[in-house]
Amino acid sequence: MIPAEFDYVKAGSVDEAVAALVAGGEDSKVLGGGQSLLPVLRLRLNSPSVLVDVSGIDELRQVTDEGSSILVGAGVTTHEVMHHALVTAHVPLLSQAAGLVADPAIRHLGTFGGSCTHADPSGDMPSVAAALDAEFVVAGPGGRRTVAASDFFVDFFTTAVGLDEVLVAVRLPKMDGWGSHYEKFHRTAQAWAIVGVAAAVKVEGGAITGAKVALTNMGPTPVRATSVEAALVGGPATVEAIAGASGSAADGTSPTTDTHADAEFRQHLARVLTARAVTKAAGL
């Protein structure tokens, strides 16, 4: 189908984009790669009056080394996230998970920032950001602010980014010395996660000294498996101990039931996939 009519603004800078959003009013929308937005517009599930294209803004296209963290521009494509030297070297969890998003053609246009702001509960990038306690740099008419991952993902398809704001970049801590793995369960190629698990662990002298685990599609927003993290830390890095700790992965979650899986099966998957993800992250 053909989308409903809209006006198109190609922004040259973040300030220009914010100004265009303000001028466009509440029916204006940011266009990143369009890989979630265009299917929505084609099916006429949404019909914004103005699209503000941020893909040409230089600042959004950068990946920057900040010392103990890297700053990934919101307009960096999923394909670039997979291959960028700073990401593969310091946040391999992000590059590995990016390689499991959609398919190559969609990854060539879809952006890291778009994935996060779209905030699909089955999206892979939000749970990686949540696991790593990422920070989101958001620009609006009143200037810039930084939002913690725990405050960024608000609900199904809803983030802290306001209607007149642009996500500029995402700050991720360097995970040097940690092992990590993203485990995704889906039934067909090129499909969204039925359940996914993002895990990073630090192993020292045979013991786990740090653990970060977040679940995809186990609720309206990414879920941190805090009880698993607590059970892992201080324990031995063994397959048995990890399997034991992963038993609580689904505690307190309320996943949906849909055509792909019911809630009970999702909870089963969360436990099994958490064990697999943490085991691989620990290099076992």
Add this chain to the structure above:
Amino acid sequence: MTHISVTVDGLHRHGDVEPRLLLVHWLREDLGLVGTPVGCDTSNCGACTVLVDGRSVKSCSVLAVQVDGKTVTTIQGLAEEDGEWHPVQKAFKECHGLQCGFCTPGMVMASVDLLSENPDPTEEEIRNGLEGNLCRCTGYHNIVKAVATAAAEMKGASS
């Protein structure tokens, strides 16, 4: 209307387009390049795949205004100027990599992109690389064979 200027299959093309015009509709309806088909409404099938600045994209999921200033290659621009087919096109024919042919333009373009990034892919890498392209006819086996054959051919030609 927004003015766009795009290199399409080696030719400089420009025109005024409505912002909502999809790239695939600009190619087919304004430029008459009907070699690129539309197979779905959900960005899933990949039949409409073209290259933008050398990388595969689904032309049903891109606005024409998004490719302003860029270079687009469709299945109709893949052959040499003298008409000699691209090795991937030849391999699809030789290996029976198509039956009805509806998915073929997209399959070929996605394969060209795959081989430009990974000139010597394993079978698994070929299958993963083509995961965004659906074929209702072949069962994929001969498509995978065609891509492997083209890879060998292209490697032979460059060494």
